[in-house]
Amino acid sequence: MANGLRIIVWPDHDIPNVVMYNFVRAGGRNEYPGITGLSHFFEHMMFNGTTSRKPGEFDRAMEAVGGANNAYTTNDLTVYQGWFPRSALKTILELEADRLQNLAIDPDVVERERGVVYSERRLRVDNDNWGRLYEQVRATAFVAHPYQFPVIGWPSDIESWTQQDLESYFKTYYAPNNSTMVFSGAVSPEEIFLLAEQYFAPIPRQLPPPPVRTIEPEQAGERRLVIEKEAQTPLLHLAFHAGRAADPETQQMQLLLNILTDGNSSRLHRLLVEEEQIALSVAGVQIQGFDPGLVYIYLTLPPGADIDAVEARVLEELRRVAVEGVTRAELGKARNIVLADFWREIATINGKASALGDFDVFTGSYENLFSLPEDVKAITSQQIQAVAAKVFQQNNMTVGVLRSPTHTPGAGK
Known part of the structure; x- marks a missing residue:
């Protein structure tokens, strides 16, 4: 207008x-x-x-x-x-x-x-x-x-x-x-x-808002914080700097997070929750926007958990992906889930409006929404391995722990 x-x-x-x-x-x-x-x-x-x-x-x-x-x-x-x-x-x-x-x-x-x-x-x-x-x-x-x-x-x-x-x-x-x-x-x-x-035409245009010019400098080393607060179950959060919503690597990371943390058959859930039983839950999300955001992995641990040991196991698995990549079956499953979610969303008028707006605002054109299925199908295991190696570095990581002041590793076992 x-x-x-x-x-x-x-x-x-x-x-x-x-x-x-x-x-x-x-x-x-x-x-x-x-x-x-x-x-x-x-x-x-x-x-x-x-x-x-x-x-x-x-x-x-x-x-x-x-x-x-x-x-x-x-x-x-x-x-x-x-x-x-x-x-x-x-x-x-x-x-x-x-x-x-x-x-x-x-x-x-x-x-x-x-x-x-x-x-x-x-x-x-x-x-x-x-x-x-x-x-x-x-x-x-x-x-x-x-x-x-x-x-x-x-x-x-x-x-x-x-x-x-x-x-x-x-x-x-x-x-x-x-x-x-x-x-x-x-x-x-x-x-x-x-x-x-x-x-809407009678509403006057205003001067454009001031641009956000600040660019987050590259992280030079891992950062840590501990919050001591009464809590029956400790929390462990790991944040890694990653890309913008419009970056091709963001969709690659989305598939990787699906493999790592989405559902009971995901890598980290099977390993940490079911097999080793050192976590009660594990999940991950990619926080993406106009500017580079975060890949955020968060876990709820059982009382008395060895928090350092759980963190070490998570990082070991993230390094494994960076070194060995993902299997063809894992990539195929992740593609199927992402595409099924996509078609399910745009089957409704609410999903259509939400998706169109997100793509137009964050990528510059709503038309980019319609290339998403082919973009997802084109992602390779080599690209996923490369984005894992780029993002999952310890000098790119911030670790947060919330635990009880009286937390003693092993006390709840």
């Missing part, structure tokens, strides 16, 4: 419903000390009234026409989701345009939501062993890049955001030229574009 808003439409007339996703390029990476957590805070504020609607009216109006909504915030984005019948299309677009153009940042509502966010932080981080360790590992793994900041914000920042902080952040990051909207379902591109001109 002329104001910079990008709109993508994927028609699917199997059912008379529509999904709308609004990808706002505002996340933890756009924050700095003093305003950490603002992106997540606006995820709350966007449901708390405009100059013409009181708090709660957005949800009531949407539900009255059969719709539902949600939202989430990451280090890179804040994403707003709406699900509704086709008959409610005009109502939903009018509601969305109203909050984008006329959001009320009322001081009383701000203080109330500030308390809600702080309570959420206590629940998910301060009083949650996994969340507390994860936050500290990220803050240790990144020393320069804003990926070090927790999406929910540091406590002192949550307490001290100012009205000026809020108004400036909203004006900069909730501009149409900083958003991508995706529609999927019982609609046509022509009618969506026509309605968008009516409802």
Whole structure:
């Protein structure tokens, strides 16, 4: 659109419903000390009234026409989701345009939501062993890049955001030229574009947000941290610097993580949980975004576990992949799982909207979504071995441990 808003439409007339996703390029990476957590805070504020609607009216109006909504915030984005019948299309677009153009940042509502966010932080981080360790590992793994900041914000920042902080952040990051909207379902591109001109064209373009220029320097040696806190089961987290969402190596690593940690037949589960019984669970995730992220492997250990010994076994298996690679059967299975998940996702209008938006925002074009099956089929065992050798190096690793102050290896056996 002329104001910079990008709109993508994927028609699917199997059912008379529509999904709308609004990808706002505002996340933890756009924050700095003093305003950490603002992106997540606006995820709350966007449901708390405009100059013409009181708090709660957005949800009531949407539900009255059969719709539902949600939202989430990451280090890179804040994403707003709406699900509704086709008959409610005009109502939903009018509601969305109203909050984008006329959001009320009322001081009383701000203080109330500030308390809600702080309570959420206590629940998910301060009083949650996994969340507390994860936050500290990220803050240790990144020393320069804003990926070090927790999406929910540091406590002192949550307490001290100012009205000026809020108004400036909203004006900069909730501009149409900083958003991508995706529609999927019982609609046509022509009618969506026509309605968008009516409802979204009046929203003025703003100056582009300041770019994130900081590049995380190469890690020069392994980093470690230990949190001592009452815990029946110790936690062991290992984080390795890896690529961006748009990098070819990221899809290769995704297949490797599937082989290593996805399901009961994965390498690390069979070895550590079933055969040697030195872990209760093991999982892995690739944290990918606009900038280079992390490969994150996390384990829950039994009481009294020898944490150092478990870490050594994990690293031994990661080195094995880097030296020996993976088998043809393992690669075939991982491909099958990734492709089955892909086709299952885009079989629904919600999956279509989510996938289109992710690929458009992170790779530069939604068309890259449609090459994913062939890209996955083309990945070789040699590429997987190479990415393992590159990423799984000890000088590229941050290790986090959460254990009880009275933890004694072997005491629980």
